[in-house]
Amino acid sequence: MTDRPLLLLDVDGPLNPYAARLPRLRGYTTHRLHPANWLSRQTPGSRRHRRGLRVRLNPAHGARLTDLPFELAWATTWMHEANTMIAPGVGLPSDLPVIEWPELFAKDPDGLYWKTRPLLAWASGRPFAWVDDMITDLDTAHVAAHHDAPALLLRIHPGRGLREADFAALREWALTCRTER
Numbered sequence: 717m718t719d720r721p722l723l724l725l726d727v728d729g730p731l732n733p734y735a736a737r738l739p740r741l742r743g744y745t746t747h748r749l750h751p752a753n754w755l756s757r758q759t760p761g762s763r764r765h766r767r768g769l770r771v772r773l774n775p776a777h778g779a780r781l782t783d784l785p786f787e788l789a790w791a792t793t794w795m796h797e798a799n800t801m802i803a804p805g806v807g808l809p810s811d812l813p814v815i816e817w818p819e820l821f822a823k824d825p826d827g828l829y830w831k832t833r834p835l836l837a838w839a840s841g842r843p844f845a846w847v848d849d850m851i852t853d854l855d856t857a858h859v860a861a862h863h864d865a866p867a868l869l870l871r872i873h874p875g876r877g878l879r880e881a882d883f884a885a886l887r888e889w890a891l892t893c894r895t896e897r
Contacts, residue, residue: 773806793820838861
C-alpha cells in the first residue's frame with residue numbers, strides 16, 4: 717500500500733464535460749464511444765446506438781492527474797471501460813484500479829448519491845479525494861461522519877470539467893493530507 721491518498725475519478729462531468737457549450741471547450745477532442753452501460757439503455761439499431769456516445773476529452777488531463785501526489789482509481793459507471801475507452805483519450809495508464817459498483821443508480825434510503833456508500837467501503841479507511849459532478853452536501857456530511865481518514869469531495873461542474881483551480885485544490889489538499897498523517 718502506498719502512503720499517497722487516493723484520487724477517485726468520475727468520467728462524466730470531471731473528464732467529459734458533457735454539459736459544456738462547444739466554443740468553451742478549448743483543448744478537448746470529441747470521441748464517439750460505445751460503452752456497454754450506455755448501449756444497454758439505447759434502442760438497438762437506433763441512430764444513437766450506431767453513432768455512439770459523444771465524449772469530449774482533454775488529452776492533457778492525464779499528465780496533469782499523474783503529476784498530482786495521488787494514487788489514481790476510477791469511480792465511474794464506465795468501470796473497466798474507463799481503462800480501455802477513456803484512459804487513452806486523456807493520456808492515463810490503462811490499468812488503473814476500478815470501483816465495481818454493486819448496483820448502478822441504486823436508490824439510497826437516506827438520499828445519498830448512489831456511489832457514496834460503495835465508494836467509502838472501497839476506500840477502506842484510506843485518505844481520498846473524489847471528483848464527481850453529482851456530489852451533494854449530504855454526501856460530504858456522510859463521509860465526514862463515517863470515514864475516519866481525511867477526505868475531500870470536490871464537485872465538478874459538468875459544463876466545465878476539471879479546471880486549473882480544481883488541480884490546484886487537489887494538489888494542496890494532498891500535500892496537507894500528507895503532512896497531517
